[in-house]
Amino acid sequence: MESPQYVRLSLAADMTLGFRPGRFWRNARMSCINLLLTYADGCRANCAYCGLGRERKGQIRSFIRVPWPTRSLQEVTERLRHNGIAERICLSMITHANAMRHTIEIASHFNKTCPQSISCLLNPTITRREDLVLLRQAGIDKIGIAFDLPTPILFNKHRGKGVRGPHSWETYWKRFDEAAEIFGPGNVGSHFIVGLGETEQELANAFQEVKDRRGENHLFSFYPEAGTELEDVAPPQLDAYRRVQLACFLIDEGLSHSSRFVFESSSGKILDFGIAPQELDKVVDSGYPFMTRGCRNSKGRVTCNRPFGNSWPGPGLRNYPFQPNREDIQRIRQQLAGLEEPEWTIPRSHCARISPAKERQCNE
Numbered sequence: 001m002e003s004p005q006y007v008r009l010s011l012a013a014d015m016t017l018g019f020r021p022g023r024f025w026r027n028a029r030m031s032c033i034n035l036l037l038t039y040a041d042g043c044r045a046n047c048a049y050c051g052l053g054r055e056r057k058g059q060i061r062s063f064i065r066v067p068w069p070t071r072s073l074q075e076v077t078e079r080l081r082h083n084g085i086a087e088r089i090c091l092s093m094i095t096h097a098n099a100m101r102h103t104i105e106i107a108s109h110f111n112k113t114c115p116q117s118i119s120c121l122l123n124p125t126i127t128r129r130e131d132l133v134l135l136r137q138a139g140i141d142k143i144g145i146a147f148d149l150p151t152p153i154l155f156n157k158h159r160g161k162g163v164r165g166p167h168s169w170e171t172y173w174k175r176f177d178e179a180a181e182i183f184g185p186g187n188v189g190s191h192f193i194v195g196l197g198e199t200e201q202e203l204a205n206a207f208q209e210v211k212d213r214r215g216e217n218h219l220f221s222f223y224p225e226a227g228t229e230l231e232d233v234a235p236p237q238l239d240a241y242r243r244v245q246l247a248c249f250l251i252d253e254g255l256s257h258s259s260r261f262v263f264e265s266s267s268g269k270i271l272d273f274g275i276a277p278q279e280l281d282k283v284v285d286s287g288y289p290f291m292t293r294g295c296r297n298s299k300g301r302v303t304c305n306r307p308f309g310n311s312w313p314g315p316g317l318r319n320y321p322f323q324p325n326r327e328d329i330q331r332i333r334q335q336l337a338g339l340e341e342p343e344w345t346i347p348r349s350h351c352a353r354i355s356p357a358k359e360r361q362c363n364e
Contacts, residue, residue: 001038001070004102004109007091008036008068009076012307016086017079019071025313028321032088032294032304033080033116036068037102043094045125046165047148048158048229049196049222052094055164057227064309065223073106080114088295088303089116090144093123095166100131104138111139119144119295119304121191124175125167132175132182142295143179144218146191147172150198150206158196163229177213185214189295194244195222195236199268201261203244207251208258217248218293221310221318235311239338241318242290243270246336249289250275287324290332315340 015022016030024030043052050056051063080086089110093099100123107118119142120135135143149155152169159167179188190210192203207217221241224231235241250256250273260274273280283289294304307321315331324332334340 001072002040003037003098004073004105006038006070006072007076007106008038008063008070010034010036010064010068010306010309011066012309014069014071017076017083019069019079024307024321026322028305028307029085030305030307030321031086032090032119032306033076033083033086034090034092034304034306035076035106036063036092037094037096037099037106038070039094039096039098041096043096045095045159045167046163047167048163049148049193049225049233051225051228053163053228056225063225065225073109077110077113080110080116086116087297088119089114090119090121090295090304091140092121093126095123095125097126099123100126104131104134107135107138107140117141117295117297117303121146122175122179124172127175129178129182132179136182141183142187142189143183144189144191144295145172145176145179147206148191148193149196150192150202154197154202158230176210176215180214186216186296188215189218189293190215191218191220193220193222194241195233196230199263200240200244200247200270201263201268204247204251204258204261204263204270207248211251211254216293217252218304219245219248219319223310235318237338238316238318238335238340240269242332242336245289246270246273246280246283248293249283252293255279255283284333284336285329287320287329287332290320290324290328292319292321 012030013033014020042054044054046053046055091103091106093103103120110118118140120140121144124145149158155169156162159165192206210217221235223235224233247270256274261270262272264271292302292305294302297303305321311318
């Protein structure tokens with residue numbers, strides 16, 4: 001059951017296409033179907049935080065904390081053709097010799113058979129410039145590049161030589177610039193994960209670099225995956241994540257610039273966003289900075305909203321898959337002030353594959 005005849009679907013995508021029953025908290029609608037290429041010998045990368053890493057402990061290969069069931073391309077196509085919710089398909093590559101060829105083949109198939117727009121979460125390590133041209137010709141209109149880390153040192157530590165991985169910071173930026181040239185301004189998105197040892201200042205500078213290179217920023221909060229090198233690392237504090245979300249929004253929307261930010265000298269914490277307080281209040285009250293950031297439709301609305309992709313539903317929700325209401329904004333303001341921080345607990349689903357000490361903590 002390998003690609004290109006088969007693909008894996010995120011749990012939320014599987015529900016949206018009706019393969020399994022389920023409801024989304026607060027009636028969130030998943031408007032992008034996330035698909036992952038799949039091979040018997042798996043991904044050849046070894047990122048420290050990724051459930052697909054080749055050295056992950058245990059046999060279960062979940063990704064972003066949830067199962068990714070395997071479905072045939074034929075049955076996925078049939079359901080996409082008759083689905084009134086999904087507006088976009090996102091094909092995610094893994095580090096595998098056949099991934100580029102099969103991504104082009106699958107994208108071309110969807111472009112001919114389904115009404116949805118198509119994105120590709122690119123793997124720069126196995127991509128050449130000419131491949132980007134072929135992806136565009138196959139019908140893909142948006143490219144995502146998952147830097148995940150905002151500095152070359154951290155990138156190398158968690159994705160490169162530090163974990164015996166194949167990825168290179170220089171290669172990722174080269175592919176980013178080539179993709180921006182081929183797909184056009186605003187059609188290439190970065191992915192960054194908050195909570196992997198970086199400072200807020202480093203993230204703000206990375207956001208600005210992406211913006212200056214004609215891209216957009218997509219943001220995630222770290223959440224540990226059992227069996228990985230970082231399985232015992234907690235997510236970032238909510239106040240820090242909210243500040244980073246604000247920084248990302250202000251930079252992407254051109255409302256501020258990282259050079260106007262004020263940072264704490266010792267920690268890199270953001271102290272000032274470089275805009276007037278009353279203007280910042282309006283931005284916070286809109287709720288937009290705290291919504292999921294992803295590929296947009298022709299009207300500028302995010303269609304890749306990944307409901308609950310980096311936190312469980314509830315008060316500690318990190319990325320809102322819908323516009324926050326007044327009560328949500330009040331909670332967000334408390335979080336920004338450091339007044340509300342849900343206690344970090346290890347999910348029970350985590351317990352079966354972690355150390356005895358951590359298992360005792362779960363049981364307690």
